[in-house]
Amino acid sequence: MITPKQLIKEFKKNNLKYFTGVPDSILSGLINYLNLSKHGCTHRIAANEGSAIGQAMGYFLAKKKVPVVYFQNSGISHASNPLASMADQKIFGIPMILLVGYRGDPRLKDEPQHYRIGPNTTKILKSIDINSIILNQKNFKSEIYNAKKRTLKSRQPQALIISKDLISKFKNTKLITKNNKNFSNRIKYLELLVRLGKKKDFYVCTTGNTGREMYVLNDKYKKGHTNSFYCIGAMGHANQIGLELALQKKKKNIYILDGDGAALMHMGNLSTISDYKPKNLIHIIFNNGVHESTGNNNTTNQKISFRKVFSSLGYKKNFRIKKISSLKKILKGKIKGPIGIEVMIKPGTVENLPRPKKQPKELLKLIKI
Numbered sequence: 001m002i003t004p005k006q007l008i009k010e011f012k013k014n015n016l017k018y019f020t021g022v023p024d025s026i027l028s029g030l031i032n033y034l035n036l037s038k039h040g041c042t043h044r045i046a047a048n049e050g051s052a053i054g055q056a057m058g059y060f061l062a063k064k065k066v067p068v069v070y071f072q073n074s075g076i077s078h079a080s081n082p083l084a085s086m087a088d089q090k091i092f093g094i095p096m097i098l099l100v101g102y103r104g105d106p107r108l109k110d111e112p113q114h115y116r117i118g119p120n121t122t123k124i125l126k127s128i129d130i131n132s133i134i135l136n137q138k139n140f141k142s143e144i145y146n147a148k149k150r151t152l153k154s155r156q157p158q159a160l161i162i163s164k165d166l167i168s169k170f171k172n173t174k175l176i177t178k179n180n181k182n183f184s185n186r187i188k189y190l191e192l193l194v195r196l197g198k199k200k201d202f203y204v205c206t207t208g209n210t211g212r213e214m215y216v217l218n219d220k221y222k223k224g225h226t227n228s229f230y231c232i233g234a235m236g237h238a239n240q241i242g243l244e245l246a247l248q249k250k251k252k253n254i255y256i257l258d259g260d261g262a263a264l265m266h267m268g269n270l271s272t273i274s275d276y277k278p279k280n281l282i283h284i285i286f287n288n289g290v291h292e293s294t295g296n297n298n299t300t301n302q303k304i305s306f307r308k309v310f311s312s313l314g315y316k317k318n319f320r321i322k323k324i325s326s327l328k329k330i331l332k333g334k335i336k337g338p339i340g341i342e343v344m345i346k347p348g349t350v351e352n353l354p355r356p357k358k359q360p361k362e363l364l365k366l367i368k369i
């Protein structure tokens with residue numbers, strides 16, 4: 001294993017001192033180190049992987065130095081738009097290094113959402129002419145040096161692939177603060193929804209721990225999986241799945257169970273929701289200030305008020321709640337949406353939170369809507 005400190009030291013040796021990106025569990029130690037330690041580098045956080053490439057381009061324009069952009073391989077598709085249509089050597093030729101978390105590594109067992117992208121990671125990058133090298137403990141020093149040399153010479157971004165367990169963890173010690181100490185965890189709210197749930201309620205759950213917790217609760221309360229759709233991958237899209245379901249299935253109450261990181265990733269989606277005004281839609285955003293599911297790395301905006309965002313966009317009713325009893329009260333009222341509920345929670349889930357045991361296709365067959 002390489003410690004985040006060792007890795008950053010090596011980047012600094014090569015005068016690579018600017019980092020931006022979107023979290024990934026494989027990279028979480030590095031990201032928490034960049035967030036929380038004194039290292040003398042600039043660290044930004046991006047809303048999505050394409051935005052991270054944009055920030056990196058701005059850095060290069062300003063400083064004429066090579067930026068480093070990190071993200072999970074599932075985010076290559078976001079990044080590939082600005083990479084292939086702007087940064088590419090055939091266009092502006094912006095040098096940069098990509099640190100890509102290798103989920104779905106064919107040598108290891110991983111989750112279904114990584115089946116397609118994992119084994120094709122280098123192939124996908126190659127298709128837009130980006131070379132990639134898998135880093136390991138022996139080659140990391142020479143390959144960081146080589147990647148910088150190559151990107152400067154070719155004016156083409158270069159990728160370094162980071163396998164699971166290459167970088168050691170770095171704990172985010174700032175998680176529970178006096179601001180959120182008295183908040184509940186998300187699972188308490190989900191439990192209330194499941195317990196009070198009516199037949200006409202349907203839940204679209206965002207990527208990560210939210211869906212995993214709902215899966216556990218649906219089993220615990222013997223609700224089955226007929227009324228939940230778990231977005232296991234593709235963070236940020238749950239709310240648009242929920243929007244269209246609400247527009248198509250007007251007799252149902254559609255709940256979007258969103259994360260703050262996921263909502264920020266495609267913030268424009270909230271404007272689309274308010275524009276179509278589905279009366280049967282309840283959009284809940286669990287705001288814990290972090291990307292909890294990938295290792296508690298900060299979100300890009302920890303001070304945001306989603307209630308104000310809902311309100312300025314024209315959601316019919318908007319709430320910011322800090323207590324379970326407040327959600328109970330809202331649920332007792334008449335649903336006249338779109339309703340926006342920002343739920344302030346503290347980070348954290350149950351120990352050893354399981355992942356859905358059923359395969360996505362099995363789950364799809366169970367859904368009744």
Ligand SMILES: Cc1ncc(C[n+]2csc(CCOP(=O)(O)OP(=O)(O)O)c2C)c(N)n1
Nearest residue numbers: 023075208235259260261262290291292293
């Ligand atoms: C496009 C894309 N980028 C990154 C990921 C990896 N990822 C999965 S869940 C997650 C964090 C989600 O954060 P948030 O929405 O705040 O929910 P929380 O984890 O805090 O419950 C990330 C970064 C992904 N699945 N898809």
